[in-house]
Amino acid sequence: MRLHRRVLVAALALPLLHSRDGPVGAEQLSRVTTGDGRILSARKFLDGLGVNAHVSWPGHYPYSQTGKVIAALDYLGVRKLRDYINSSTLPVFERLAASGVRLNLLLNPKVGLDNYLGWARSLARNHPGSVAALEGPNEVDKWPVTFGRLEGFAAAVATQRALYAGAKSDPVLAKAPVYNLTISGISRSKSAALGDLSAHADYANVHPYYRAGQQSWGHSLRDTRYTLKNYLASARWTAPGRPVVLTETGSTTAVGSAIGVSEEIQARQILNSLMAAAAHQVAATYIYELVDSHDAGPQDVESHYGLYRYDWTPKPAAMALHNLTRILGRGRGARAPRASPAPEYMLTGMPAAGRSLLFRLDDGTYAIVLWAEPDLWNEDASVPIAAPTVTAHIAFSAVQPSVLVYDPLVSDRPLRSLGPTRRLGVPVSDHPLIVQVSRAPASGGAYPGAVTAPPAS
CATH class of the missing domain: 2.60.40 (Immunoglobulin-like)
Structure with a gap:
């Protein structure tokens, strides 16, 4: 910048x-x-925007509607998508890449590192530029990792090391940035247990969430530890000196739940969070998530993080993001x-x-x-x-x-x-x-x- x-x-x-x-x-x-x-x-800011998706869940509605995934991304003016990759959904990723979507490929260690790198290599060869990033294991404190005979944090560290070494030694993937693994929230003790991984990641990585109407200055008025500034600092505890990406951030519209807000408030929070990230020179920000991935009732938190509702109708946040990318994207891509x-x-x-x-x-x-x-x-x-x-x-x-x-x-x-x-x-x-x-x-x-x-x- x-x-x-x-x-x-x-x-x-x-x-x-x-x-x-x-x-x-x-x-x-x-x-x-x-x-x-x-x-x-403005171009760098817009190019750094992405969304999370669950295309990797085979046959799972609404993400099984690949055409609607592509149309929704087009409408939002966002070309980056973060998701796991596996053998059953590789053809879907091929279709997404062919449409111009750039993929942040999240590693699920259960699929095997060699398989993961092979699928990423295939996408990069068939669709040059389609691999936006390779990302280490997700929130390893919540989703334990195994690697050979190792378990827990030791396995997570070994996986991140092997991912970085494998990617950088591959002539097809060597230029793709490697994002660090993540933990949930902010924890010095968990970060200390993982140690310094800056030699095995190009970017530090963290997941700030703005819940119950709070903004970048704090998770809650009752607990102000969780500011964006503190989240960014915590990302560098495991990758000191590296620039930071936010591969998950957002808020749920499960009104009545402990952390839910209305759709109108979600739109304001998301716009503000993107500006706050830009102010802190964050390299990439991925909103969680594209469309409501479940339909388990109005107060189910996980059912309502989407920019789109379960039936693919846009929430105010989708319309606001569309407007933002259109306004700041005047002349985008032109000389x-x-x-x-x-x-x-x-x-x-x-x-x-x-x-x-x-x-x-x-x-x-x-x-x-x-x-x-x-x-x-x-x-x-x-x-x-x-x-x-x-x-x-x-x-x-x-x-x-x-x-x-x-x-x-x-x-x-x-x-x-x-x-x-x-x-x-x-x-x-x-x-x-x-x-x-x-x-x-x-x-x-x-x-x-x-x-x-x-x-x-």
């Missing part, structure tokens, strides 16, 4: 404050921030135009834990993303918590010919289209809003209407 330095306007002689992980408090009108000075590539200077601006009036990022899009425009992370869910009553709306103000150092304001919860089209603009207010509440800045002039007015999700078929 290339780093750039923005020249700040003279008004930035005020002290610069940058929000850290922490619950949102009252509005601070004196707050001034311009982010942390980095300009992120990038000559870079224009980044906009110089001052941002004031953000909430106490409001955050901002600056992206450069492939079409040469820039997108300022503003969001806040309040507590979204009353865990005791299982109802949403209304988030306060704070008007943040953006002051540019020079008039910008075209400014568009998007809300990915609503549409992939601009809600406001402004002509020459020097200052504007943006209502920040509990999810990202996107201010796109371009040198090209735009007509005034607004674009009506919201996105209508097509069926995943």
Whole structure:
């Protein structure tokens, strides 16, 4: 990720404050921030997005509907999928790869390492570029591993070592990144038992979950150990010095369960979690999961992690992710135009834990993303918590010919289209809003209407 330095306007002689992980408090009108000075590539951010799936469960509805899996990924604007691979589902993976899906192949030690590497090699040969990553065993504290005569953590370590050695010695697979094994949650003792695996993984790996309406600042108001920052730190306990990937993250819509939220709150959480991951320079983020994988009742936690419902109708999170990838993906894949200077601006009036990022899009425009992370869910009553709306103000150092304001919860089209603009207010509440800045002039007015999700078929 290339780093750039923005020249700040003279008004930035005020002290610069940058929000850290922490619950949102009252509005601070004196707050001034311009982010942390980095300009992120929208293409790299979008290319790092993926989803989890259970295509590896033979004949299991709804993942048995391969055409709908492909259509859903197309609609989301996501081309990476994480799943186990086995002999019975290899033809499905071939079809996915042929459609342009890139696969993070999760190793189930029970299938045998040689078989796993052979299937991965076949996919890589038949569909160059289709193997996005090779990943070590999943949550080894919950799913014990055996390797030869070894069991438990010793077997998990031996498996990770053998995976890395086998992949890097294979001329077809050598360039595929190898992700480290994972444990559930955060545990120093379990990480210490696994030891330093940085020599056997290209990326550290961890699974942060945002449950019961909490955000990247904590798993729960009652237990604030589980911040995204702490999750990322824990990933490096077993792979120090390595960049981090999140191969599982998400929230369940099993309302009434101890950790479930409404579909509308899930959408906000997922958008916020993706922005928080980008702010922490996470290399790849895989949402758990594509579609509800079970139908065991409204309060069954495992039945409701999907971006799509069990019948393949999209939840608000699917529509919001579609909008986000469309907005930030303007010109995606096209030859990038000559870079224009980044906009110089001052941002004031953000909430106490409001955050901002600056992206450069492939079409040469820039997108300022503003969001806040309040507590979204009353865990005791299982109802949403209304988030306060704070008007943040953006002051540019020079008039910008075209400014568009998007809300990915609503549409992939601009809600406001402004002509020459020097200052504007943006209502920040509990999810990202996107201010796109371009040198090209735009007509005034607004674009009506919201996105209508097509069926995943």
